[in-house]
Structures are given as structure tokens and as C-alpha cells.
Amino acid sequence: MNAETVDTVPATIGLLQLEQQLIDAGVPFAVATVIRVAPPASTHVGAQALVESDGTLHGWIGGGCSQAIVIEAARQAIRLGQPRRVRISNEPAPPDPEVEAHAMPCASNGAMELFIQPTVPPPLVVVFGATPTAHEACVLARRMGLRASPAADTARAGGPRFDAAVLDDAGASFALIATQGDGDEDALEAALRSRVGAVLLIASRRKAERLRETMRARGIADSRLAALHAPAGPAIHAHTPQEIALGAVAGLVALRHEREEAAAAAQAAVPQATVATEAVPPLAPCEMPEAPAAEAGRYVNPVCGMSVEIATAKHVVVYGGRKVYFCCDCCKAEFERAPARYLAAEPDHETRAGENRAEER
Incomplete structure (x- = not known):
């Protein structure tokens, strides 16, 4: 281990600790890593810096000439939620659609290339129900990298049992209805009246069709009913609460990746499209509300x-x-x-x- 490597170890450990702290706090950030250097340059391959969404830079990726470019590229990566490669150089090179090219502003006229990887909070799924399946689904969804939170049951407060505004205020992307006979209609209506992108219902096809008709009778338009996915996931011949939850979370994972692929395509067509860059609140434990x-x-x-x-x-x-x-x-x-x-x-x-x-x- 040479002297230069020894000097960079403490900084690397510090960045890793900071990354975990930001992940735990739900704060978006990006890590920029130098992957190519052409002399003269004041950096080296493997140098890293962490950039927060407000532009605060931690770590080191070279001299001040290129810092402003890296910070803005990192902030854009956070806004789009997509990684990017950035080249800062005055060397002639053929255009590459996968590389964002910038002129090197330094008088030394060196060159460097970086890979920028953003980390943004995963989508939120709100789980409705006080059933064993709901609890298992909440826990398993978190293990799959989603943010999952139980829906608040406000029946004891004298208001409507579930409130669509709560989902919108929390910025929920998905709703999973795991009420299984205890408040199905109220939970489904609240989820469909919210702005969540997809509503997954744990129910048989026969029961789901009956609930669709009930929702139409309650004034839910067919265009909104298109967001309803029932059964909630692939057919895995589930019997136990754990197995039922596994199938439902598999449906969530599939929908998440489908949405991410669609968003990436939309961002390629409309570069100004952005994702949320605000810190998200901490999640409550996956403890389902007790029965009133x-x-x-x-x-x-x-x-x-x-x-x-x-x-x-x-x-x-x-x-x-x-x-x-x-x-x-x-x-x-x-x-x-x-x-x-x-x-x-x-x-x-x-x-x-x-x-x-x-x-x-």
C-alpha cells in the first residue's frame, strides 16, 4: 500500500459512513468517481466525491477548475434519478450519446472522465389492513428496497376510515390493499381517490370484479380503475399469510421496475423531467393498527x-x-x-x- 492510498483510506471510509447516514435519513445524493485521467491533471482514477442535492460537495475529485461542472452534473443526475458519464476534456473525440462532454476550463488542459451514480429515496407503498398478510407484506416490501408504511385507520377518530389526502401528502407511489374482508371498500376507495400510480388488491378475481362494480357505484371513473391491479401479483398458489404477501410484493417489484423503465424513456425524450429531490420522512414500524x-x-x-x-x-x-x-x-x-x-x-x-x-x- 503506497502513501497515496494510505492518505485516501480515511476519506473513503468517511464517505461511506456519510452515504449510509444520508440513506438512513432519506436524503438524495450522488457519488462521482473518476474513471479516466489524462495528464496533466491533479486527480487520479478512483478519486471520489459525494454531492448533495443542494450542491454541497464532500470528498475530492480534483482541482477547482472541474468542480463546478461535476457538481452541476451530479445535481442533474439526482433530479433525473439516472446515472451518467461525464467527460471534461479539450481533446478531439467523436460524439458519444452515452457521455456528457464538457470543455476543460483549466489552463493545464488535462482531461478526466467521471461516472456519477445518484441515490434517491425509493418509492413509498402504503399498506392497508390489520391482517397478518398486511404485516408480512410491509416487512417484505422493505427488504425488497421499497419504503413501506401501514395506512392509518382513523375509524376511532370519528372520521372516514381511510383518507386519500394522507397518501398524497406522504407522496405514496403505490397502495397495497391487504384488508382481506375488513374495510375492503373503504380502503380501496381511499387509494383510488388518491394520486398513487398503482393500487394492488389482495383478492380473488371474482371478489375483485365485485369491488370494481362497487367502486363504479361510488363514483370512481373507469380511467382511474385502470390503476387497480387485482389479484395483486403473479399466481403462486399461495395459502399462508407469508405466501400471499410474497405474491403481492412480487407484483410491487414488477410494477416498480416497469415504472422506472417508462420514466427513463420519458426522461430521454423530455430531458427536463425530474424526480423528487427532497428528503423523505422516516418510516413508522411495520406494526399494523390494532382492531378498535x-x-x-x-x-x-x-x-x-x-x-x-x-x-x-x-x-x-x-x-x-x-x-x-x-x-x-x-x-x-x-x-x-x-x-x-x-x-x-x-x-x-x-x-x-x-x-x-x-x-x-
Whole structure:
């Protein structure tokens, strides 16, 4: 390791730490890396600098002659959300559509080329529902690099159960409806009345068609219903909440990449098109809202996640000394095929156990 490398190690470690801090804070930035140098030049291949969206530069990529060019190119990369190559040189070279060329302003007349990689906050998906599937989807979406947050249920505040304005204020790109029988229509209407780009509904095709008709009756136009994707993801023959969530998040990932490809094509045609460059607020934990007090005496079906009223439940199985309630005979039959699997995935709520004991008495 030579002296020059030793000198650059602390700065590199500092930039890596700063990158992680900005990622955690949801702040957009770009990293510029020198990939080619022609003498005379005061930089070297591998030199790096981090540029924030306001133009603040951390690190070092050479003398002051080229800094202004690099900063503006980095800010443009952040605005477009796309990487770019930048050449700063007075050397004659054939045009290259993949390289942004600038004249070298320094009297030394050297040359350098950089690769600029922006990092912008990923799109936000708001997950509706207080079901096991909703929780699993929120956690898994974050693992897939999305920002995911549970939707606020305002039923106990006396207002509408879900509010479209909340999604718009948060800048949500996607809505995932995982209510599974508990507030489906209210959640779907709120999502469709917001400006989210896509609404994914966890439901069968038959149920989705019924909900589409309900939305039309509530005044949702067909042009807006085109944003509805139901079922939410590819058919993977899911049964458990984890499997259902996996299929839905696969649908989110596919839609995200489709949107990014379309945005890249649009930006190529309209260079002034931009993406958000503001810092995003921190996410709340993936804890689904608890059922309101009015839900006392109800039980969450471990197969489909639907809330079942204990007093009127017609489909009941006694397993391991406890009663398990289902919304229909199909869910009951599915549970009986593999009861341990479903109970292992079921949240252990003390209130539920209390409700069981009270009902059994």
C-alpha cells in the first residue's frame, strides 16, 4: 500500500459512513468517481466525491477548475434519478450519446472522465389492513428496497376510515390493499381517490370484479380503475399469510421496475423531467393498527385474515385445546389440512386468547 492510498483510506471510509447516514435519513445524493485521467491533471482514477442535492460537495475529485461542472452534473443526475458519464476534456473525440462532454476550463488542459451514480429515496407503498398478510407484506416490501408504511385507520377518530389526502401528502407511489374482508371498500376507495400510480388488491378475481362494480357505484371513473391491479401479483398458489404477501410484493417489484423503465424513456425524450429531490420522512414500524374496541368478540381467521364474529361463527375447529374460527367452510378445510402451519404464522395476541376463554365460558 503506497502513501497515496494510505492518505485516501480515511476519506473513503468517511464517505461511506456519510452515504449510509444520508440513506438512513432519506436524503438524495450522488457519488462521482473518476474513471479516466489524462495528464496533466491533479486527480487520479478512483478519486471520489459525494454531492448533495443542494450542491454541497464532500470528498475530492480534483482541482477547482472541474468542480463546478461535476457538481452541476451530479445535481442533474439526482433530479433525473439516472446515472451518467461525464467527460471534461479539450481533446478531439467523436460524439458519444452515452457521455456528457464538457470543455476543460483549466489552463493545464488535462482531461478526466467521471461516472456519477445518484441515490434517491425509493418509492413509498402504503399498506392497508390489520391482517397478518398486511404485516408480512410491509416487512417484505422493505427488504425488497421499497419504503413501506401501514395506512392509518382513523375509524376511532370519528372520521372516514381511510383518507386519500394522507397518501398524497406522504407522496405514496403505490397502495397495497391487504384488508382481506375488513374495510375492503373503504380502503380501496381511499387509494383510488388518491394520486398513487398503482393500487394492488389482495383478492380473488371474482371478489375483485365485485369491488370494481362497487367502486363504479361510488363514483370512481373507469380511467382511474385502470390503476387497480387485482389479484395483486403473479399466481403462486399461495395459502399462508407469508405466501400471499410474497405474491403481492412480487407484483410491487414488477410494477416498480416497469415504472422506472417508462420514466427513463420519458426522461430521454423530455430531458427536463425530474424526480423528487427532497428528503423523505422516516418510516413508522411495520406494526399494523390494532382492531378498535368495537371489534371485541371477533377473531382473525388464520387462513385468509378475515375478521370473524365469534358469537355467530358457523365454522369452528377445536385444535390443541383452543377454538379457531373461520369465515367459510373452504378456510376451515384448508386449516384442517395443515393446522400447525397456520397457527405458527398467526400473531399471538393476548386479547384474542381472552376472547376465546370468555366465549368458551
